[in-house]
Structure formats: structure tokens, C-alpha cells
Amino acid sequence: MGLLAPLFLLGLAAIAVPIVIHMIQRERKEVIEFPSLMFVRRIPFHSFRRQRIRHWLLLLLRCAALALLVLAFARPFVRSPALAAVTDGAREVVVLLDRSYSMGFSDHWERARDAARDVVNGLAPDDRATLIFFDSGAAAGPRSTTERASLLGLIRDAELSAGVTRYGPALKLAEGIFEGSELPRLEAVLISDFQRSGVDSAAGIRFPQGAVLTPVPIGSDVAADNVSVAGVLFQREYFSGRERVAVGARLTNRGAAAVEGIEVTLEMDGRPVETLTADLPANGSVTVDFAAVTLTDVRVTGAVRVQADTLPADDVFYFVISPGQVVRVLVVGNERATPEADLYLTRALGIGSAPAFDVRTTTLAAFEAADLADRQVVVLNDAGAPSGDAGRALADWVAAGGGLLVAAGERSAWPAGAPDLLPGAVGSPEDRAGRGGALGYVDYTHPVFEVFAAPRSGDVTTARFFRYRPIEAHAEAVTLARFDDGQPALVERRVGSGNVLLWGSSLDSFWNDLAKKPVYLPFVHRLTEYLADYSPPSPWFPAGQVLNLSQQEVALGTGGLAEAEYVVMSPSGRRMPVSAGARAGFIDLAEQGLYEVHDARAADPRPLTLAVNVDLAETDLTAVDPEELAATVTGRVGQGREASAPVREISAGDLERRQSVWWYLLVAAFLLLVGETVVSNRLSRTVLTAD
Amino acid sequence: MDAQHGAPGARFVDPKALARIGSLELLARTVVDGFINGLHKAPYLGVSIDFAEHRMYMPGDDIRFIDWRVFARTDRFYVKTFEADTNANFSVLFDVSRSMSFTSGGVSKLDYGRYLAACLAYFSTKQRDRVGMVTFDDDIVTRVPPSAKHLEVVLHTLDRIEAGRPGSFARPLFKATEFFKRRGILLFISDFYDEPQTIVDALKPFRYGGNDVLVFHLLDPAEIDFPYDDATSFQDLETGRKLPVVPEKLREQYRQLVQEHVAALSKLCGENRIDYAMFNTSQPLDHALFKYLAMRHKLTRVR
Numbered sequence: 001m002g003l004l005a006p007l008f009l010l011g012l013a014a015i016a017v018p019i020v021i022h023m024i025q026r027e028r029k030e031v032i033e034f035p036s037l038m039f040v041r042r043i044p045f046h047s048f049r050r051q052r053i054r055h056w057l058l059l060l061l062r063c064a065a066l067a068l069l070v071l072a073f074a075r076p077f078v079r080s081p082a083l084a085a086v087t088d089g090a091r092e093v094v095v096l097l098d099r100s101y102s103m104g105f106s107d108h109w110e111r112a113r114d115a116a117r118d119v120v121n122g123l124a125p126d127d128r129a130t131l132i133f134f135d136s137g138a139a140a141g142p143r144s145t146t147e148r149a150s151l152l153g154l155i156r157d158a159e160l161s162a163g164v165t166r167y168g169p170a171l172k173l174a175e176g177i178f179e180g181s182e183l184p185r186l187e188a189v190l191i192s193d194f195q196r197s198g199v200d201s202a203a204g205i206r207f208p209q210g211a212v213l214t215p216v217p218i219g220s221d222v223a224a225d226n227v228s229v230a231g232v233l234f235q236r237e238y239f240s241g242r243e244r245v246a247v248g249a250r251l252t253n254r255g256a257a258a259v260e261g262i263e264v265t266l267e268m269d270g271r272p273v274e275t276l277t278a279d280l281p282a283n284g285s286v287t288v289d290f291a292a293v294t295l296t297d298v299r300v301t302g303a304v305r306v307q308a309d310t311l312p313a314d315d316v317f318y319f320v321i322s323p324g325q326v327v328r329v330l331v332v333g334n335e336r337a338t339p340e341a342d343l344y345l346t347r348a349l350g351i352g353s354a355p356a357f358d359v360r361t362t363t364l365a366a367f368e369a370a371d372l373a374d375r376q377v378v379v380l381n382d383a384g385a386p387s388g389d390a391g392r393a394l395a396d397w398v399a400a401g402g403g404l405l406v407a408a409g410e411r412s413a414w415p416a417g418a419p420d421l422l423p424g425a426v427g428s429p430e431d432r433a434g435r436g437g438a439l440g441y442v443d444y445t446h447p448v449f450e451v452f453a454a455p456r457s458g459d460v461t462t463a464r465f466f467r468y469r470p471i472e473a474h475a476e477a478v479t480l481a482r483f484d485d486g487q488p489a490l491v492e493r494r495v496g497s498g499n500v501l502l503w504g505s506s507l508d509s510f511w512n513d514l515a516k517k518p519v520y521l522p523f524v525h526r527l528t529e530y531l532a533d534y535s536p537p538s539p540w541f542p543a544g545q546v547l548n549l550s551q552q553e554v555a556l557g558t559g560g561l562a563e564a565e566y567v568v569m570s571p572s573g574r575r576m577p578v579s580a581g582a583r584a585g586f587i588d589l590a591e592q593g594l595y596e597v598h599d600a601r602a603a604d605p606r607p608l609t610l611a612v613n614v615d616l617a618e619t620d621l622t623a624v625d626p627e628e629l630a631a632t633v634t635g636r637v638g639q640g641r642e643a644s645a646p647v648r649e650i651s652a653g654d655l656e657r658r659q660s661v662w663w664y665l666l667v668a669a670f671l672l673l674v675g676e677t678v679v680s681n682r683l684s685r686t687v688l689t690a691d
Numbered sequence: 692m693d694a695q696h697g698a699p700g701a702r703f704v705d706p707k708a709l710a711r712i713g714s715l716e717l718l719a720r721t722v723v724d725g726f727i728n729g730l731h732k733a734p735y736l737g738v739s740i741d742f743a744e745h746r747m748y749m750p751g752d753d754i755r756f757i758d759w760r761v762f763a764r765t766d767r768f769y770v771k772t773f774e775a776d777t778n779a780n781f782s783v784l785f786d787v788s789r790s791m792s793f794t795s796g797g798v799s800k801l802d803y804g805r806y807l808a809a810c811l812a813y814f815s816t817k818q819r820d821r822v823g824m825v826t827f828d829d830d831i832v833t834r835v836p837p838s839a840k841h842l843e844v845v846l847h848t849l850d851r852i853e854a855g856r857p858g859s860f861a862r863p864l865f866k867a868t869e870f871f872k873r874r875g876i877l878l879f880i881s882d883f884y885d886e887p888q889t890i891v892d893a894l895k896p897f898r899y900g901g902n903d904v905l906v907f908h909l910l911d912p913a914e915i916d917f918p919y920d921d922a923t924s925f926q927d928l929e930t931g932r933k934l935p936v937v938p939e940k941l942r943e944q945y946r947q948l949v950q951e952h953v954a955a956l957s958k959l960c961g962e963n964r965i966d967y968a969m970f971n972t973s974q975p976l977d978h979a980l981f982k983y984l985a986m987r988h989k990l991t992r993v994r
Binding site for chain 1: 790791793800882884885911914919920923924925926927928929930932933934936941944945948949952
């Protein structure tokens with residue numbers, strides 16, 4: 001508290017005036033005319049030296065008003081450090097507060113919020129500030145505001161997210177704010193645990209010249225003892241015609257000490273099913289296998305939990321188990337072929353659980369329209385073309401969405417009267433001399449081959465082809481693979497809603513050795529899954545993913561967004577209508593837990609449940625040097641609060657002018673004087689009335 | 692509104708309200724007619740003794756005044772009306788000294804006395820008395836000789852009087868005794884700021900001349916209660932002398948002195964068969980009229 005003009009305090013002596021007036025009899029200046037003073041003159045003269053104070057309330061009002069007036073003229077101001085310390089020029093301050101779930105470790109979040117409050121409270125009156133919360137994305141509160149209360153309110157209400165740390169979006173947002181600012185000093189305060197995993201995203205961001213980034217590391221000296229559920233595996237089996245799933249949970253320990261006897265609990269549909277204990281080595285992982293549970297024909301939700309530790313977000317893993325997906329395949333062979341012709345194919349399709357393949361075999365002669373009833377894929381394995389009603393039924397079935405794979409082997413004649421389904425004309429078999437041919441071109445972007453795209457994922461070009469049928473592809477057909485002599489090996493054509501793939505060689509070991517290569521099994525599986533238009537249901541999604549509900553139509557079992565009215569309930573109970581607006585059908589899976597998608601128009605009241613888990617990359621609390629990050633962003637080394645502009649002491653005059661306390665004092669004095677007028681008038685009336 | 696029949700509204704009218712009536716005659720008629728209407732139920736009757744005329748009996752007339760002989764001749768009820776005391780002179784001696792102009796917010800004593808005088812002059816005229824008036828302060832200011840036709844003059848004079856100079860009683864009243872050789876009713880209206888003995892000594896000659904003397908002592912509420920609070924200077928309206936006064940400390944003694952003064956005046960007047968009445972100017976004029984009538988009634992019975 002200071003005074004700009006303390007000499008005015010001498011005016012407080014004037015308070016004595018009302019006191020004296022109240023103590024002595026007040027003599028009015030105006031003279032009262034009275035008819036005759038003959039009676040007054042007869043009364044003996046008295047002097048009244050010692051008087052008591054009358055009208056205390058009036059006296060207090062007058063004294064208080066006088067004191068406030070004097071104080072107002074003395075120009076008082078408050079000299080608090082937050083107000084007095086002002087640097088050269090106003091600052092544009094951006095507070096970047098990390099709210100990724102790793103900040104939930106121990107008391108990091110509380111400390112981070114305290115640090116943010118300290119920054120806000122340390123703002124000078126002419127500073128402007130923006131608060132940015134970030135995880136993998138960034139969201140800014142009111143931009144360049146001087147209202148500290150709103151900033152403090154935002155900090156108070158902030159909550160941790162389930163996202164991972166990415167500095168890039170937040171720093172980019174801060175950069176944009178700095179570029180739009182007219183203030184002379186630009187300061188960013190980054191409050192985070194500075195995980196190394198989030199630094200890569202900051203590459204290429206450069207603050208404007210002169211901007212300062214002050215890192216506030218919220219680290220902990222305590223070793224990060226953290227056990228997390230890294231994921232779950234499902235082992236499906238069929239027992240007595242029922243599908244059973246055994247859940248295996250993989251636990252990781254990122255602490256330097258081994259963890260023994262930790263309890264792991266499997267929950268199904270919210271109820272604990274089984275609890276096991278596990279021992280984890282230091283910096284190691286272990287898999288815990290739970291007993292198999294029998295599934296019904298509906299999806300069940302589950303979770304695997306370990307005992308809560310310092311980072312609770314990764315102690316639980318949610319998932320959804322769907323009843324097994326089965327692709328139903330009809331293999332049509334040639335009645336004249338050897339029994340081994342279908343052997344490789346049927347054996348390959350007999351392996352697999354996600355999806356499983358329900359394979360039925362028949363011959364071309366026995367093939368009839370009824371065989372297509374429940375099939376998703378038909379494989380004409382060196383069988384030739386069906387004719388007559390069966391041929392027409394096959395054509396209709398393909399046009400309605402079925403998948404047809406034609407393997408052009410020895411007996412694959414496709415007469416002119418056969419249905420026009422093939423993507424190309426099949427020529428006579430050609431032999432390749434010597435070691436045979438190989439696949440020379442493969443479209444690895446196609447779903448059939450994309451599993452082989454990555455290194456060490458299997459090489460389809462190692463297979464040798466000794467004989468194949470040349471294919472003259474139609475114009476609308478797409479060639480997915482070619483032999484090394486340029487002849488098409490795999491050609492695709494869309495027929496109506498269905499797909500037809502023409503493979504130029506056999507699927508057994510007669511014309512090639514593909515069936516003996518390791519890539520055969522995934523190749524056949526991918527061919528079949530692609531033709532069946534199969535997409536595996538996701539048992540869980542990573543937090544932060546934006547999900548397009550329209551891609552979940554199979555799981556939802558509806559006719560799509562146009563016919564549904566979805567309402568999504570987040571794990572925290574927030575309702576998110578998704579059927580309206582520009583982003584119809586999209587859900588931002590920001591929270592960890594189980595989302596429920598309700599369709600108000602659906603007859604089945606059971607919601608679709610989506611499991612969302614945190615990204616375990618965030619559990620790696622390895623920190624980067626904060627100054628290194630600051631240097632990356634600002635382009636200068638040694639930035640920090642110390643390097644900021646010199647702090648000057650704001651002058652008393654400026655401080656007083658900014659606060660303008662005198663104005664409030666004058667108003668208060670005025671109000672007191674109004675009150676004094678009211679009280680004195682009332683007292684005067686009271687005296688007259690009483691008399 | 693007809694003054695005669697609208698009279699109930701004028702009864703006990705606040706003098707401040709009456710002050711807004713510009714015409715004294717209208718004011719007097721408003722007060723007096725309403726007052727007379729009220730007298731039908733009042734005990735103050737029979738101030739006239741001389742027969743004047745007959746008139747038709749009206750419900751409410753006293754049946755004692757029915758002339759039975761006329762009834763015997765005409766078979767109709769006639770009542771005898773009586774003329775008032777036609778020989779009586781009614782004169783108002785009005786103090787117009789400067790102290791009479793004092794008011795504490797309501798009606799000044801001068802105005803109150805003016806209304807009183809007007810009312811009583813009108814009232815007397817109604818009773819066929821002759822009315823006259825003398826105003827005085829330190830000397831005789833105006834004089835209107837008593838006459839049955841002087842009501843207008845009296846009202847006009849009352850309308851024009853102003854309080855200007857200091858007053859006294861001995862000198863002007865001594866002069867005034869010359870004006871009243873013939874018996875009459877003399878009404879003194881003043882605030883009587885003088886020694887009671889001095890006042891009564893000045894009034895005695897009138898009494899000795901055979902006049903019925905009535906004294907109306909007018910006082911403002913502030914003169915009675917002294918409701919002042921803050922210490923200040925008081926200035927005597929007549930002498931101009933200033934005096935620092937702390938009213939809060941003097942109030943009780945002042946009130947006591949005023950009461951003693953009123954009591955002394957009343958006592959001395961009584962001893963000299965002068966009718967004395969003190970009026971607070973905040974009271975309705977009817978009070979004064981009642982008192983006057985009561986005095987007149989008493990005088991009638993004495994005669």
C-alpha cells in the first residue's frame with residue numbers, strides 16, 4: 001500500500017471539525033427572527049463547556065466521508081509484486097499446459113495446474129495471455145485475454161485427457177497467436193512432463209523472432225514404477241458347437257524394480273470373472289492367460305485390470321469380443337480332377353480363427369443354384385464355367401455382391417455361352433522353360449497383397465510358375481499382378497456389387513510351387529477375405545481416434561446413417577448426437593473406456609459398444625531436456641525466464657493510475673455523504689416532530 | 692359550492708387552508724355560515740331579544756318562537772324572528788405591531804387575527820351590530836368608526852393592514868379610549884408582548900367606560916413550544932436586538948415563562964371582568980368563534 005501524495009493526509013486533521021461541531025452546540029449563521037425576546041432575556045445565561053457528543057451515526061458518517069475524501073486525494077495504490085514488477089512493454093503470454101494422461105502420474109497434474117496458476121497470477125495488468133491445453137491435439141481458451149479470472153477458471157476446470165503427448169499442434173497454435181500479436185514481448189510457458197515421445201511432432205515449428213519459450217518441467221525424481229496392461233489377445237476355439245474365447249493379457253513393467261504378486265482381473269460385461277496374480281520382472285513383460293469363456297451370439301465387453309499404481313490410466317484395458325466371424329466358401333472342383341487338386345486350398349482355408357472359413361466343396365457337375373444360398377465366396381478351382389441355370393444363378397449371385405475366384409488350371413475352359421463374369425479372356429496354357437516364371441509385378445497397395453508390402457512379411461515373387469494361362473484382360477479389369485514376362489497373373493473385375501478375381505495359374509502344386517511357399521496361406525486367406533468383403537471388427541480403438549460410424553455399419557447392423565439416429569454416450573456419460581451437422585457420423589474417441597452407440601430408430605435396444613484404450617506409448621515417461629525443446633522451437637539456446645527482457649519497477653504514478661483507487665474512494669465518500677444527508681434530515685424532522 | 696349549504700366542509704378548517712382564500716368576505720362567510728349552521732345543534736342560542744318579523748315555520752325551528760296568535764288567525768305556523776342587539780357597537784382593536792407578522796410556517800398571527808376579525812365582523816353584521824375597527828402598533832394606525840354599513844370598509848381595511856413598526860399598548864390604547872364614548876363590544880387582538888399589568892392597565896379604561904372587553908391573545912405554536920434545536924442568534928422582531936440562544940437548554944424555562952405570562956394575563960383580566968382567551972394559530976378559527984360566542988352568551992346572561 002502506498003500513497004502518491006501523502007501530504008494530503010494532513011487533511012485528516014479536518015476530521016476534528018465534525019467532532020468539535022458535534023461536541024459543541026452548533027450555532028447557525030442565519031438569525032432566527034422571533035416576535036419578542038422578552039422571555040428569553042429573563043433566562044439566566046449558561047455556558048456549556050463540557051458537552052457530550054450527539055448523533056454518533058451522523059458523526060461517524062461525516063468523519064468517514066472526510067477520511068475517504070482525504071485518502072482519495074492522497075492517491076493510494078497497492079504495491080503487490082504481481083502488479084509492481086512489470087517488464088518493458090506488455091507481454092503476449094501463451095501458457096501451454098500438457099493434459100495427456102501421463103500427467104496423471106503421481107501429483108504431476110496438480111503441480112502442473114499450480115504452475116499454470118502461478119504464471120497467470122504473475123501477469124502484469126497490461127499483459128495478455130492465452131491458455132492452451134494439449135495432448136495429441138491442442139485447444140485454446142479465450143485468446144489474448146486480460147481476464148485472469150477466466151484463465152484461472154479454465155485451469156480449475158481442466159481435466160486430464162486420455163490422449164498422448166504431442167507438442168507440435170500446441171506449439172503451432174502458440175506460433176499462430178504470436179504471429180497475430182502486436183505486443184512487443186512474446187512469451188510461451190510450456191508446462192509438461194516433457195516426454196521424449198512427443199517431441200518429434202514439434203519439428204519444423206519455429207516461433208517468431210524474439211519469442212521466448214520457458215519450459216516448466218513437471219518431472220518427478222521418484223522412479224516411475226508403472227505396470228500397465230499393454231494389450232489383450234483372444235484365442236478362439238469351438239467346443240460343442242459353441243465358440244469359446246480365452247483372453248490373454250500382456251502386462252508390462254516399466255519400473256526398475258520387479259513387481260511380484262500383482263493381481264490381474266478379467267471383467268466381462270462389467271463383472272469380475274477371474275483374478276490371477278502375476279510376477280513381472282524389472283523392465284519386462286509377462287502374459288497372463290485367463291480361462292476360456294463361452295460366447296453367445298452377441299458382443300460382450302470386457303476389461304483387464306491390474307492394481308492401481310501411480311499412473312492409473314494404463315492399469316485397465318478395455319475390449320469388445322465379437323462372436324467369431326466366419327467366411328463361408330464354396331470350392332467348386334472338377335469331377336475329373338485328382339482329389340489333391342483341392343487339397344492345398346481346403347487345408348489353407350481350414351486354418352484360421354479371425355476369420356474362420358467355413359469351406360464346402362462340390363464339383364462343377366454337382367453345382368447348382370441352391371449351393372450359393374449362404375456362401376460369400378465361390379472358388380472355381382480349375383473347374384471351368386457352370387452352364388445353364390447354375391451359370392445364370394452364379395452370375396446373379398455375383399452381381400448381388402458375391403465374390404468369385406476363378407483359378408485357371410488345366411480344365412478351366414470358359415465357353416462362349418458361359419456367363420460373362422471373367423475379367424479377361426483366358427488363353428491356352430503356356431509353359432515356362434527352365435526354372436519357370438515368377439511374379440514380376442505385384443500391386444502391394446491392393447488389399448490382397450498389402451500384407452506382403454512390409455519387409456520380411458513374405459515374398460510372393462519367390463514362387464515359381466511352370467505353366468499358366470495367358471489372360472487378355474478386359475478394359476474395365478484391373479491387373480493386380482503380372483508374371484515376369486508381362487502376362488497378367490491376377491486380374492480383378494467388378495460385376496454389379498460383386499467382385500471376380502481371375503488367377504492365371506492353378507492353386508495346387510501342379511503348375512507352380514506357390515502352394516508350397518509360406519506366402520500361400522496368407523495369400524489364399526487374403527484373396528478369400530477380400531472377395532468376402534471381410535473387415536475384422538476392432539476389439540478396441542486407441543484414444544484420440546476419430547471414428548467414422550458409417551464404416552461400422554456392418555457391426556451396427558443398420559442401413560447406414562441415413563436411416564439411423566445415433567446418439568453416442570461417452571464413458572463419462574456425455575451425450576454426443578452424431579447424426580446431424582457437417583461431421584455427421586464421426587465420433588472423436590477422446591476418452592478412455594467404453595462408448596455406447598445407440599440407434600434411436602433401431603428395433604434392437606442393445607447399443608453398439610466401442611472400447612477405447614490409451615496409447616501405451618505415453619507410459620514411457622522418458623523425458624527430453626526441456627531446454628533442448630525450447631531451443632528447437634525458438635532457434636536460440638539458453639532461453640528462459642532469465643533471458644527475458646529486464647524487469648523494471650513500475651512507477652508509483654503508473655501503478656496508481658492503473659489502479660485508480662481514488663475513484664472508488666470518491667464514490668464511497670459520495671455515498672457516505674448522501675447517507676449523511678438522509679440521516680441528518682431525518683434527525684432534524686425527528687426533533688421538530690418531537691418538539 | 693353554496694357557502695351556506697356547503698358549510699360542513701368549512702367547519703374546523705385548517706387556517707392554512709383558509710389562507711388560500713383571497714377574499715376576506717368569502718372567507719368570513721365560509722367560516723361563519725358554516726358555523727351558524729352548526730349552531731342549530733349548539734347550546735348557544737337566544738342572543739336577540741327584539742322582535743323583527745314573522746316567517747314561516749321551518750322544521751327545526753324552536754317551537755317556543757311559534758306565534759300562537761298568528762296561528763289562531765291564519766291556521767299556519769309562523770315563528771317570530773328577533774332583531775339583534777342593534778344598539779351594540781362591535782369594534783375590533785387590532786395590534787399590527789411587527790411581532791404580529793411572525794409565523795413558524797403556518798399562518799402568521801396577523802393573518803389569523805385578520806381572519807378572526809373578519810369573521811366576527813361578518814358575524815356581528817349578521818346580528819345587526821355596528822362594526823368598526825382600530826389598528827394600532829405604537830400609535831393608532833387606522834380607524835374605522837362603528838357603523839352598520841362599515842363591514843365592507845372593515846374588511847377592506849383588514850385586507851390592507853401590514854405589520855411594520857414596533858408596538859406598545861399604553862400610548863395607542865390611551866388614544867383609542869377617545870373613540871369609544873358609546874358602550875360597545877371591544878375585541879382586542881394582539882400577541883400581548885408586554886407586562887401583564889401594563890396591558891391590563893391599558894385595557895381598564897375601556898372596561899370602565901362600560902364596554903364589554905374581550906381579549907384574544909394570539910400565539911404562534913413556535914412561541915408556545917419553542918421548537919428550536921440548534922444554537923443560533925435570535926433577533927427580536929420589534930427591537931431588532933440579537934441574542935445568542937441555545938434553545939435546547941432554554942426551552943423548558945421559556946415554556947414555563949410563557950405559561951406564567953398567559954396565566955398572569957388571564958388572572959388579571961378576570962379580576963377586571965375582561966374576557967381573555969389565548970389562541971394557538973394552528974387551531975381552526977371555529978374555536979375562536981365558539982369562545983367568542985360563549986363570552987357573548989355569558990355577557991347576555993349577565994345583562
